[in-house]
Amino acid sequence: MKSNDDQHLRETPLARTELLKGHFLHVVRDTVRLPNGDEATREFVMHPGAVMIIGLLDDGRVVLERQFRHPMQAVMIELPAGKLDAGEESLLCAQRELLEETGYRATEWAFAGRLAPTIAYSDELIDIWFARGLTLGERRLDEGEFLDVFTATPAELQAWCFTGEVIDCKTLIGSMWLQNVLRGEWALSWRGADAPPDAAESAP
Known part of the structure; x- marks a missing residue:
């Protein structure tokens, strides 16, 4: 099921820090604003597909x-x-x-x-x-x-x-x-x- 209104779930990117830029993988840490207004960090691997x-x-x-x-x-x-x-x-x-x-x-x-x-x-x-x-x-x-x-x-x-x-x-x-x-x-x-x-x- 896909909702037309997911704003109560979405996170807003605020800033990005690069943690690793290797031959194959690119790892970053994003600072995001949560739906309730708090801030959090999200570390993930960027991939070319x-x-x-x-x-x-x-x-x-x-x-x-x-x-x-x-x-x-x-x-x-x-x-x-x-x-x-x-x-x-x-x-x-x-x-x-x-x-x-x-x-x-x-x-x-x-x-x-x-x-x-x-x-x-x-x-x-x-x-x-x-x-x-x-x-x-x-x-x-x-x-x-x-x-x-x-x-x-x-x-x-x-x-x-x-x-x-x-x-x-x-x-x-x-x-x-x-x-x-x-x-x-x-x-x-x-x-x-x-x-x-x-x-x-x-x-x-």
Whole structure:
């Protein structure tokens, strides 16, 4: 439910202090005025945005990755994903990341929606893309990037989400989205790989 009048909940930014400007992450502390007039601080990570790709093979299997994630100190099962470069369009980023990480190209793409994975401490938004008509070529991994690419059925992915073998937030949401699409409950609008972006893809 979205209310037309949220002023009793909104916070007003007053000032910002930069805490960390790293190679990837930007951490700031904002001073805000609360709805009751008091002041408080909010520390959060600024993020350039990202994409996630649900790549569907002709036999219905899904393209997945296994990658070591340092903060978790574990190898995680994930859907392909990556961050937006400065000024990069969402679809172009999805096409680039799918090719670089997995070697796959797709002839058709569908923008599904948007995910905010960590709303309490980051402004990151992840665009969810479906891809089909896949052909496999050579991967173009970034320097220092190591990951395995494999495929699984949607049922296998769903089972791993249930058992806890998949705990990555974006992949859990991607599996849910995929199940709703396969059941015909959530529709997708497919377009060619060269189609221009529509308004939904650039909405905040």
